[in-house]
Amino acid sequence: MERREQILTIAGHLFSQRGYHATSMRELAKHLNLQGGSLYAHITSKEELLLEVVRQAAERFLKVLEGLKGDPVAKLKGLVRGHLEVIAQELPRATVFFHEWKHLSPPLLEEAKALRRRYEEGVQAVIQEGMEQGVFRVENLRLATLFVLSALNWTYQWYRPEGPLSLEELSEAYATLILRALGVEAREEKGGEDG
Amino acid sequence: MERREQILTIAGHLFSQRGYHATSMRELAKHLNLQGGSLYAHITSKEELLLEVVRQAAERFLKVLEGLKGDPVAKLKGLVRGHLEVIAQELPRATVFFHEWKHLSPPLLEEAKALRRRYEEGVQAVIQEGMEQGVFRVENLRLATLFVLSALNWTYQWYRPEGPLSLEELSEAYATLILRALGVEAREEKGGEDG
Numbered sequence: 001m002e003r004r005e006q007i008l009t010i011a012g013h014l015f016s017q018r019g020y021h022a023t024s025m026r027e028l029a030k031h032l033n034l035q036g037g038s039l040y041a042h043i044t045s046k047e048e049l050l051l052e053v054v055r056q057a058a059e060r061f062l063k064v065l066e067g068l069k070g071d072p073v074a075k076l077k078g079l080v081r082g083h084l085e086v087i088a089q090e091l092p093r094a095t096v097f098f099h100e101w102k103h104l105s106p107p108l109l110e111e112a113k114a115l116r117r118r119y120e121e122g123v124q125a126v127i128q129e130g131m132e133q134g135v136f137r138v139e140n141l142r143l144a145t146l147f148v149l150s151a152l153n154w155t156y157q158w159y160r161p162e163g164p165l166s167l168e169e170l171s172e173a174y175a176t177l178i179l180r181a182l183g184v185e186a187r188e189e190k191g192g193e194d195g
Numbered sequence: 196m197e198r199r200e201q202i203l204t205i206a207g208h209l210f211s212q213r214g215y216h217a218t219s220m221r222e223l224a225k226h227l228n229l230q231g232g233s234l235y236a237h238i239t240s241k242e243e244l245l246l247e248v249v250r251q252a253a254e255r256f257l258k259v260l261e262g263l264k265g266d267p268v269a270k271l272k273g274l275v276r277g278h279l280e281v282i283a284q285e286l287p288r289a290t291v292f293f294h295e296w297k298h299l300s301p302p303l304l305e306e307a308k309a310l311r312r313r314y315e316e317g318v319q320a321v322i323q324e325g326m327e328q329g330v331f332r333v334e335n336l337r338l339a340t341l342f343v344l345s346a347l348n349w350t351y352q353w354y355r356p357e358g359p360l361s362l363e364e365l366s367e368a369y370a371t372l373i374l375r376a377l378g379v380e381a382r383e384e385k386g387g388e389d390g
Contacts, residue, residue, distance in 0.1 A: 019217055020217075022215075022217040146350075150346045153349055173334065174338070
């Protein structure tokens with residue numbers, strides 16, 4: 001792993017575990033076996049590091065959107081699976097993307113907000129497409145989007161892929177619950193097996 | 196407000212905004228216009244404060260469960276409304292209950308976990324009752340419970356009661372989405388108005 005990538009990985013761990021403000025550059029340097037000063041050969045500030053971790057997480061989440069294919073139900077299922085996979089594989093970065101970003105100050109804060117907004121809008125577009133095709137029945141697109149993101153995001157608090165529940169099982173169960181919330185009947189969604 | 200209550204309120208604000216580890220007793224004393232030392236006339240440690248804030252939040256959430264009445268749909272609606280109301284009214288404490296509690300160490304950590312578990316179990320009991328009465332159709336009780344809590348909890352990140360969306364509107368929209376996820380048709384739920 002390149003030095004800079006290593007720094008970002010450790011920074012993601014520390015920010016997500018202890019919180020951004022509670023993580024000092026000194027501590028970061030210690031975890032990297034570096035002298036405090038030599039960290040600055042690789043990065044300019046702690047805040048820049050925080051934004052960089054947010055960017056890495058955003059990139060992973062945005063890639064999920066790019067990979068979605070098929071009808072609205074297939075896209076929604078892919079979104080659920082992909083989103084939960086990013087959380088499972090990149091827990092520290094995802095935690096920073098969900099929680100620690102707010103400690104940024106302008107203008108870095110604006111970039112983080114824009115990245116988060118871009119992802120939200122992508123999720124919203126998936127739901128909107130389903131509404132327009134008459135597959136999803138939703139009263140309020142914006143609230144439905146926040147609801148879906150809420151249900152997915154919170155898993156960072158409790159889901160651990162090494163636990164008894166596989167990512168596959170979690171994704172299927174969540175996709176079923178979310179599709180039903182969006183007005184898709186289990187019957188349609190499972191292609192008749194159920195009815 | 197009594198001195199101790201005032202300390203807990205300010206502690207809740209600081210822990211939720213900056214994070215537990217980043218909040219020093221010194222800073223807390225400053226916000227209270229106290230000498231650092233005189234804080235210790237009221238409390239024994241920063242960690243004890245954190246647990247106390249968690250306890251206060253737990254008490255509010257558990258009161259919601261106690262107040263639930265009626266059939267499973269009514270109880271679920273009351274739960275959604277009550278849970279979102281606690282978040283809206285007690286945002287700092289709720290944030291600590293959701294996020295900062297994990298910085299406790301044993302044995303205080305165990306008490307916080309037990310309080311969180313007690314609430315989760317109460318929510319689970321509401322869903323289970325609906326399943327047993329054949330009102331909710333849910334494949335996996337535990338996952339459905341986590342799903343409902345996820346959707347509700349995450350609102351602490353974005354919902355602000357002074358914004359354009361009233362608590363009433365949010366609660367209704369979320370109750371509709373959650374009830375549908377639990378297999379209750381909009382038709383039944385709205386008593387036919389919709390169909």
